[in-house]
Every structure is written in C-alpha cells, then in structure tokens.
Amino acid sequence: MSALLELDRVSRSFAVPAxxxxxxxxxxxxxxxxxxxxxxxxxxxxxxxxxxLLAGLLRPTSGAVRFEGQDVWGSSGAGLALFRRSVQxxxxxPYASLNPTRTVFQTLxxxxxxxxxxxxxxxxxxxATTLLERVGLTPADDFLAKYPHQLSGxxxxxxxxxxxxxxxxxxxxxxxxxxxxxxxIRITLLDLLLALGTEFGVTIVLITHxxxxxxxxxxxxxxxxxxxxxMVEMGRxxxxxxxxxxxYSAALIAAIPEADPTITRGKERVALRSAEVPSLLNLPPGxxxxxxxxxxxxxxCDTAIPALLPLPTATGLxxxxxxxxxxxxxxxxxxxxxxxx
Amino acid sequence: MNVLSxxxxxxxxxxxxxxxxxxxxxxxxxxxxxTVAIIGESGSGKTTVAISLVRLSPRSARITNxxxxxxxxxxxxxxxxxxEEELRRYRxxxxxxxxxxxxxxxxxVITIWEQFLDxxxxxxxxxxxxxxxxxxxxxxxxHLDPRRVLASYPHELxxxxxxxxxxxxxxxxxxxxxxxxxPTTALDILTQRSIIDLLRTLREKLGFAMIFISHDLSIAAExxxxxxxxxxxxxxxxxxxxxxxxxxxxxxxxxxxRAVPRVSGALGAVSSIPGQPPDLRRLRPGCTYQPRCPFAVxxxxxxxxxxxxxxxxxxxxxxxxxxxxxKSVGDTSVDTGTAVGG
Numbered sequence: 207m208s209a210l211l212e213l214d215r216v217s218r219s220f221a222v223p224a225x226x227x228x229x230x231x232x233x234x235x236x237x238x239x240x241x242x243x244x245x246x247x248x249x250x251x252x253x254x255x256x257x258x259l260l261a262g263l264l265r266p267t268s269g270a271v272r273f274e275g276q277d278v279w280g281s282s283g284a285g286l287a288l289f290r291r292s293v294q295x296x297x298x299x300p301y302a303s304l305n306p307t308r309t310v311f312q313t314l315x316x317x318x319x320x321x322x323x324x325x326x327x328x329x330x331x332x333x334a335t336t337l338l339e340r341v342g343l344t345p346a347d348d349f350l351a352k353y354p355h356q357l358s359g360x361x362x363x364x365x366x367x368x369x370x371x372x373x374x375x376x377x378x379x380x381x382x383x384x385x386x387x388x389x390x391i392r393i394t395l396l397d398l399l400l401a402l403g404t405e406f407g408v409t410i411v412l413i414t415h416x417x418x419x420x421x422x423x424x425x426x427x428x429x430x431x432x433x434x435x436x437m438v439e440m441g442r443x444x445x446x447x448x449x450x451x452x453x454y455s456a457a458l459i460a461a462i463p464e465a466d467p468t469i470t471r472g473k474e475r476v477a478l479r480s481a482e483v484p485s486l487l488n489l490p491p492g493x494x495x496x497x498x499x500x501x502x503x504x505x506x507c508d509t510a511i512p513a514l515l516p517l518p519t520a521t522g523l524x525x526x527x528x529x530x531x532x533x534x535x536x537x538x539x540x541x542x543x544x545x546x547x
Numbered sequence: 548m549n550v551l552s553x554x555x556x557x558x559x560x561x562x563x564x565x566x567x568x569x570x571x572x573x574x575x576x577x578x579x580x581x582t583v584a585i586i587g588e589s590g591s592g593k594t595t596v597a598i599s600l601v602r603l604s605p606r607s608a609r610i611t612n613x614x615x616x617x618x619x620x621x622x623x624x625x626x627x628x629x630x631e632e633e634l635r636r637y638r639x640x641x642x643x644x645x646x647x648x649x650x651x652x653x654x655x656v657i658t659i660w661e662q663f664l665d666x667x668x669x670x671x672x673x674x675x676x677x678x679x680x681x682x683x684x685x686x687x688x689x690h691l692d693p694r695r696v697l698a699s700y701p702h703e704l705x706x707x708x709x710x711x712x713x714x715x716x717x718x719x720x721x722x723x724x725x726x727x728x729x730p731t732t733a734l735d736i737l738t739q740r741s742i743i744d745l746l747r748t749l750r751e752k753l754g755f756a757m758i759f760i761s762h763d764l765s766i767a768a769e770x771x772x773x774x775x776x777x778x779x780x781x782x783x784x785x786x787x788x789x790x791x792x793x794x795x796x797x798x799x800x801x802x803x804x805r806a807v808p809r810v811s812g813a814l815g816a817v818s819s820i821p822g823q824p825p826d827l828r829r830l831r832p833g834c835t836y837q838p839r840c841p842f843a844v845x846x847x848x849x850x851x852x853x854x855x856x857x858x859x860x861x862x863x864x865x866x867x868x869x870x871x872x873x874k875s876v877g878d879t880s881v882d883t884g885t886a887v888g889g
Contacts, residue, residue: 248735358823388588389762390806394819415735422808422817447810461740463765465807466886467788470768473811481741483705 208275210409211237211260211293211377216269218255227486229255231435232269234514237377240407242400244420244443247432248458250486253413256432257379260411262290291321294370298382300362304354310338310365311350317372337368341398360391367398377409378402384419396423417462421447431455434486434494437514441526451517451528451539453499460546474546476500493531501532501543549618550723550756551577551600551642556613558595558604566609567827569595571780573613574854577724582750582757584767584788586803587777590824596777597726597760601644602626602634617641619723639670642724643717645710647733652713653701659712660697663719670720678719685715688752689745707738711745718753727759731766743769764807768792768886773861776800779825779835782854786862793880795887796857796864796872798840804887834866842868842875 213235219228230252237243237260245253258264259271262278270277278289297303304313314334318324324333331350338346341364354362363383370378380399384392400423402408412423420429424443431439431452439452450456457476464470478498484490490497496507514529518537533540558570570592577583585593598604600615615626619641629637638644646652654662660682667678686693689711701709710730717725730746731739747770750757761767767774767788774791776784776799784797795801802820809815822839825831833848834840840847846867854865858873866872879887 248737360823389764390588390803390820392819393806393808393817397819417736418808418810421810422814425814458736459810461736462810463739463743463763463769464809464811465764465768465792465804466809466812467768467792468880469809469811469886470765475740478737481737 208272209236210239210274212270212272213256213259213266214270214272216256216259216266216271218259218264219267222487225487228267228435228489229486230259230266233432233435233437235260235430235437235440237409237411239376240403240409242403242410242412242424242427244412244414244424244427244429245432246414246417246420246429246458248415248483250434250483251432252435253415253432254381257295257381257411257413260377261293261295261379262286263295291373292375293377293379294373294375296363296366296370296378296380296383299386300359300366301354301386303366304362304369306354308353309350310334310343310352310354310357313365313369314338314372317369321373323372323374333372337371338365340371341365341368342394343368359387360395363387363395364398367402371402371408375408377411379411379413381413382415383412385414385416392419393422399423417447417459418464431458434484434489436494436511436529438495438530439526439528440514441528445525449539450541451526451533452495452530453501453533453540453544454495456539456541456544456546457498459541476544476546493529501530501540503532506531548579549576549616550579551758552614552616552618553596553600554614554616556596556599556615557611558592558599559609559611560595560605561607561609562828565828568830569608569780569827570599573777573780573782575775575782575785577756577758579723580750580754580756581772582759582770583773583775584771585758585760585775585777586762586764586767588762588803588824590779590827591777592780593760593777594728595780597728597758598644600626600724600726600758601638601642602629603638603644617724636670639666639717639720639722641722642726643720643722645713645717645725645727645730647729650701650709653709655701657700658697659699659701659704662701663697663716666716666719672719681719682715685718686712688718688749689715690741691715705738706734707741710734710738710742714742714745714749718749718755721753722755724756724758727757729761729763730759732761732763739766746770764803776803779830780827781835781851781865782863783836783865784863785854786864789880790858790862792886794858794862794873794878795876796862796869797836797866798842798868798872799836800864801872801876801887802839840868842866842871844868 215232218230247253273289315330324330335346343349384395399410403410429443429446430437433454439455460476480498492508493512496502512529512531514527517528553575556573559566560569587593616623663682672678683693731742771788778799784800808817825835837843837847852865852867854863857864857869
C-alpha cells in the first residue's frame, strides 16, 4: 500500500530582490495514515515552506508530491482539488486566519455547504455543532453566534481547527499552531490535535520552533529537524531528542533553556564554530552546517552534500536518518561524538 | 539594600466599558544587583507593572494607588512624583527599559550610531567622542562589531543583533536597574541561548539589577534569583527561584510549571490549566484563581486571600490552601531532583 502523502526530493525556490533562494532543497518525507510528525527548526530553515508544499499551496520547483500514490501536480486539476481538500493547513495566528466579520457558525457553515458536507437548514447547524463538540467548544450553542473577537486565543485556534475538520481532511498541517496561545493552555490544544489522529485517523504534521512542544506532541511519532532548507535528521522523537545524531540537532537541544533551574544551569553546551547563520542567497558548499559545526572536517564536509541516510550502529541500522558525513562514518550519533548525549 | 520598592501599586486602564483593574496592590522589592523574574500569562498585569516602573504607561492607564520608590546613593525618590525633566534622566541614568527586539523599538530612518548619539545627547553626554567611545565599548561587550553595527540601519540587523544593540544601548548611562520585556521571545533557540549567556556575563561584570518580564519559565530558571508569579493583576507568589520551581505553594504557580513540557529528563505529567483568567472589569469576591483551582474549597470564595509567608520568610503565597498544596507537591528537588511537572 502506498503512503498517504509523500514528498519525493522536493525543492522550492523563490525569486527575491537580491537573487534566487532555495527555501526547500531536496526534502523527502513519507507520511502514513494517522501518524503524528513534527518538523522543527529555526527561522529560515524551510519548515513553513515544507508545510505549504505538503498542503498543496505551493508547487514544487522540482521533485514530486504524491497523495495516495498519485503525483498531484502531474495529474489533472480535479486530482489537485481533491488533494487540497484532503490536506488542511491551520495557521499560527487565529486572529489573522479567521474572518472577523463572520460568526463561528458562518465560518464553519461556508465550507460545509461549499463542499456538500451538509444541507442548508437544520443539517448544517447540527454538523457545525458536532464540529465544535469535537474541538471541545461546548456547549456549542454558546459559541455558534460569537465573533472571533469574543473568543480567547485558545478558543479561536479551536475554531480554526474545527474549520479545517469541516472538509473531512486526511492530513492537517498545523504551522506553529500553539505558539501564540498562552503557555497554560498549549497542552490541551496539542492533545486535541493528537486525538484527531488517534480517534479519526487524521495524519497531523506539526511545524514548530519549540523542541519541547515537538517532544510532547511527537512522543509517539517522528520528528524531523530542518536547517537551511534541508532535512538534516529524522527519527523517532524520543531517540532524536534523547540522543541527537546530527550536530545541529545536538547543538539545538543543548542550547534550549529549560524550566528547571538545576537542569538548565548545568546543561552541557555545544560550542559552535560560528554564531552566524549563512544567507540562503549564498549557501556554503557541501554540508551547509559545516562553517558552524564543531565536527566538520575539511575536504569532507565542505565538498559533498551529505545524504539523509539511516544511521548504522553496532546493532545494525538505527531508528533514525541523519545527513552527516562524520556521524555516518563513525557510526555514532553526534551527541556522543560531542560528549553531550 | 533595595534599589526599587514597589508598594501597594494599583493601576486601572480606562476603557469605554469601564475601568479594567489591570494591577491590584502589587508590592515587591528589588535589591541592588539582584535578578527578579515576573512571570504570568497575558493579562496577568506583568507588563503593566514593568512599564509603570519607568512611567511609560499608555495614556489610558491610571495609577490609582501605591508608590514606586527608587533609591540611589542613600536618597530615595518616588518615581510617581518626578517631573518631565527628572523622569527623562531617571529613565536612562537609573532605570533603563529593554523592549522586545522588534523593529518598532528603533527609529527606522537613522543609523544605530545616531540612535546612540541621540540617547547620549539627551542625557547630557555633550561630547560625541565620549558617546562613540562608550558605544564602542558596549557593542564589544555584547559581541558585536562596533564599526559595522554603528553604520547600519535597524532593518539591516537580524533579530538577535537588534536585541544585543538594545541591551548595549540600555547600558549607555550605566543604570542601576534594567527592565527587560520578553527579551528572548521572538528569537531562535541558538540566539536565545547567546542572549541569556550575554545577560549573565554583563550582570557579573557591571552589577546592575535586572527585572525581566516573561511568560517563559525557562528564561526565569536560567537567570532569576527570585521570582514573582502574577495572576489577574496581583502577586500570587514570591519566592527564591529554587523554592518556586521545586516547592511552589500557590496552585497557579504549580499549574504553570506543569503546563510546560521538558526537553531533558522525563517528559513527566504535563497538563494545561483548565478554564480562563477572570474578566478584570468584573472581579468577583474571593480568590481570583478559585474557578480554575484544583485545591479550591468553599472558603476560597469569601475574600481574596492575603499574601502570607509560607515555608520560609522569603517565600510568600496568596493562598489559604498553601499547606494542602505543600502536602500534594512537597519538595520535588529532594526525591527527583527536578522541578514540578518534570
């Protein structure tokens, strides 16, 4: 059986005033039904562009996007429309993504009617009610007539999720979906998204800059780390967070401040060779992390682009893929090589 | 010795729907050289308190009660009583505010050098060479290349560089107190880390006191000596940093700590706080946290509890159930070595 949604060596470049940048460079990603996957990385790493490629909002410059085995950009327009409806994007900012002049009911009924998921009258009210119940906005009657400004940030984000669910998607791509809501309620929103996966088999891709959020959300799934447009590591979340294989993942995890004074003040750091992030307009040759990487070797890392490959270990193939010449050659994760594992 | 003492501070925002009681009876002290983190969610009043310390509150804000006492070289003044001229001096020479590194914190049409020069001149640094020299030293301190940065316009710098420039600029007049509003919120992880390490080094070198306002507990865990938890406009807990993380005694502090997932160690029991903060226009009698509180009993609705000493004289909580909280939470550093929730 083919994967639900697949990026196959997908690249996407954009024209900018100073030239051309490749925001996503040869990224491959296979999503199965009902799984939860996180994409993490810093600004400019291409995670948002990857999300838009997954959602069919951007056409790749090269490579293929396949939905249930079908190349969505190669097929006729009808296939693309079905694909786009099957993959819904939930934005970071529910203030911006909900129309302020529409009530919750209007926001939910429009897609229900347009995509023939409900009939006018009592049916659409009942379907909108069910959607609100599914995202935990109960009693739904209290919310149907409200405008976005009458809701809290968390409630607005729930409405945005309900709207995404209205077209019965197979995949939801949530781009920084919790970063704008208060810390005290982030976990319930993440739990809500996870429940959509376990209860309805929806595949959820969460895009975040916050590794703690990724660890919580992806604890039963996988996480991918992106750097300057490339996927540098992909693996089971607990393995990746506990024992990162790529030196960039290791540096990120070591740098994260933690909500625990003893742990955070005693953390081992990874000293980078440079604090400067290279410009996408002028990427270094070979591995783009090599100018900052403490493991970089001249003649190796600055010449060839490392492929994302399973990390071999003493016991065979490991449970994660890593794009690092040194880790692959040493058959050991970078965290170990750097002494921060 | 305290450099700042806030006493019974109350602030309302006047709105078309009536006054919003954004800050109610807030008191705390900041000792010389000390770092205090004020934590809480949006609407907790933490930012309103912070900007009132330098009297940069918006027009709609009214201080309805209280004092903000600032002490320098044995002389104490009430910041509320300063006239425009005195206030201008106080703002940079005594107490400087560092805003989030948004572009809006700068004048977009002049170079960083001109921003330094304007600030210096406005505060009596007549000689441009003195300003140039001091700006150079400070930019060196924050690990920026003065020659390159001074010639740049704000938009030409990255978010992390802008935050460094703002920190350097805040130190121009050698203030005793620096207030930082969410100093790392919009920054990438590696940049956050470098700003945190930078603040730690600067504090050691220059000995200023820091107050920072954050919803991010991890920055507080990194830098704070003491913490203040605010909820619904008032202080609900004050404690040395380790007491707050390992022995919290207000249920809201407990809730906040449990709401944050960890990267290191066990994932632990993480959960959100149910419900929402109260409407600050119509506060009901009793504890403001009661509707969300798992420890609440009927008595909690009678009157707002006082801030009372708990485990130690340095640790206060505004909760009549703090002993029940203590029994349930205990001391997490003893058996697990990790903070509540971890």
